Amino acid sequence: MPRQKYGEIYRALKGRIEAGEYPVGQLLPSENTLIGEFGCSRNTVRRALAGLVRDGYVQTRQGWGVCNIFQPIEPSSYTMGTIESFAETSRRTGQHSSTRVVLFTLCTAGEELARRTGFPAGTELFYLQRVHDLDGVPRILNHNYFRWDCMPGLTAQIAAGSSYRYLEEKLGMSIVTSKRTITVERATEEDRQWLELGEYDCLAVMSSQTYNSDGVMFEYTQSRHYPGIFRFQDNAVRTPEHHSIAEKRGPQ
Amino acid sequence: MPRQKYGEIYRALKGRIEAGEYPVGQLLPSENTLIGEFGCSRNTVRRALAGLVRDGYVQTRQGWGVCNIFQPIEPSSYTMGTIESFAETSRRTGQHSSTRVVLFTLCTAGEELARRTGFPAGTELFYLQRVHDLDGVPRILNHNYFRWDCMPGLTAQIAAGSSYRYLEEKLGMSIVTSKRTITVERATEEDRQWLELGEYDCLAVMSSQTYNSDGVMFEYTQSRHYPGIFRFQDNAVRTPEHHSIAEKRGPQ
DNA sequence: CCCATTGACTTGTTTAAACAAGTTAGGTAT
DNA sequence: ATACCTAACTTGTTTAAACAAGTCAATGGG
Numbered sequence A, B: 001m002p003r004q005k006y007g008e009i010y011r012a013l014k015g016r017i018e019a020g021e022y023p024v025g026q027l028l029p030s031e032n033t034l035i036g037e038f039g040c041s042r043n044t045v046r047r048a049l050a051g052l053v054r055d056g057y058v059q060t061r062q063g064w065g066v067c068n069i070f071q072p073i074e075p076s077s078y079t080m081g082t083i084e085s086f087a088e089t090s091r092r093t094g095q096h097s098s099t100r101v102v103l104f105t106l107c108t109a110g111e112e113l114a115r116r117t118g119f120p121a122g123t124e125l126f127y128l129q130r131v132h133d134l135d136g137v138p139r140i141l142n143h144n145y146f147r148w149d150c151m152p153g154l155t156a157q158i159a160a161g162s163s164y165r166y167l168e169e170k171l172g173m174s175i176v177t178s179k180r181t182i183t184v185e186r187a188t189e190e191d192r193q194w195l196e197l198g199e200y201d202c203l204a205v206m207s208s209q210t211y212n213s214d215g216v217m218f219e220y221t222q223s224r225h226y227p228g229i230f231r232f233q234d235n236a237v238r239t240p241e242h243h244s245i246a247e248k249r250g251p252q
Numbered sequence C: 001c002c003c004a005t006t007g008a009c010t011t012g013t014t015t016a017a018a019c020a021a022g023t024t025a026g027g028t029a030t
Numbered sequence D: 001a002t003a004c005c006t007a008a009c010t011t012g013t014t015t016a017a018a019c020a021a022g023t024c025a026a027t028g029g030g
Helices: A005-018 A031-038 A042-054 A086-093 A111-117 A156-160 A163-170 A189-194 B005-018 B031-038 B042-054 B086-093 B111-117 B156-160 B163-170 B189-194
Strands: A058-061 A065-068 A097-108 A124-134 A137-147 A177-186 A202-211 A217-225 A232-237 B058-061 B065-068 B097-108 B124-134 B137-147 B177-186 B202-211 B217-225 B232-237
Touching (some): A202 B177, B042 B232
Antiparallel strands (some): A137 A217, A232 B177, B058 B065
16 A cells, blocks of 8 residues: 555546646546546545645535646745745745844743733743845744744754754754734834835735644734735635534634 | 534534633543434434534644634624625624615626626626624625526615515525635725725725625625724634645636 | 653554445336 | 437545544553
8 A cells, every 4th residue: 555646547537627728617537437537446536636625726516527728827936825935935935035133032931921922921932033035135023932942952053044944954843833823913013123025015924833643822923024025825615514504703 | 414513503503612611721521422322323413523624613633632713703703704684793793884786777697897806798787885884883885796687676675675585585595605716905086985994094894705605796785994993703624625735826 | 861762642644345316328118 | 300218428425444643541561
């Protein structure tokens, strides 16, 4: 039993869709056809297709088929629809990026900080302030709070690179879930000190709580973006289990 | 074979988590336990759990268990994390809301509009402009474009209510996928004409393309929000199939 | 005391099969 | 011609079983 046959099928189909091998607005080959082509069971094909539905590549309809709804996007846009580090995103979009650490201290979460971040009061934290430059212009001000007891040996040197890569590669800690909130806020003095806001007086603010594989929230980040480059993409699917009578009261 | 046993299990577990019946940060009962409790197969339990992972209620780890990572949220916040109509959202948050249609015309998509919306050039469209009031104050300016050939009998009267409800209930057209983009834009004269922006000079803009069950994009909407009430929530999970070498190039 | 191994758990992946239910085209009876 | 029905597709749901792989505590022997 090889590992992740459904992942291979997912990537194969995604590649074909992006390459335009299936006409947009038309049906993909049926599940039975794909079973024959990939030599696997129906469940495995269906799992790959479910991933394509989740990511907005296709849509399914009972009794009909799997429809290609892919529309290519300008690669220059600065997308944030998935968990990506700043370095990953800028590499993908081909923009030159760099990161400066402007503050690196230890602190303990007080009542106010605990309420804002979701850490329990009294938690010892690294507080890291970083400025991201895009093509030489300061565009993102990042406030990172890391649980001290989850980050053995974090130094400013490491933080200057990609803290996500540090976590995943060095610690073998796989980042699993990230709860994010996007708001728009007025620029503060601090924002103006570090970013070139031009004529804007607001910022796009993305706050996120990240959990490690132990189920411990180990990071709270607030990213304050220059509005002109901020672009968040998302894909929403109404799943049957949401269709119930009960209204939703989302977590976070 | 009853319909959607996994949906029942999903809702049962979600309800228990929200009610605090499982300690936060602790493990839920194991799959085997849940199989016994709900009297179903392992796959069905796993499907319910997968929904809870997607929605940020729990996290799983191989060899360990299913961990509760639920954190309740203030119910007053104006959340947009799933496909919801304005009416649904305001009812859920308990705010009084009303909608005014300020423009309702037919138009044909020109080159520029086609590029912006994603409709093919030449498509006949309803153009609907609506203002949403929240507790009596105009807060959202909505530009809706509907494909004329997908909307038999739409009138201003109906549009004044919930166009989503109209679509789902009257036409039996189940809305499936919605591709959304969030940006921040400077307020235009038109924005200031309809909304009370106060000291803000920016808006939160959410553009969305909605597909019907035929795989046809039948709606393009741009919602321009007063920044103070805009709040978008999201949950991101790094799935194994994304972990590949190939970078992502999101659709839409 | 320390370290390796084992065994009993846990979730992750895949297969095979059966039935339910929606869609569509073609054939039949009116 | 029209209306209905059927048959052959399609995807949706559920079950059962097997094996892979990660975790953790108990049990050893050194």
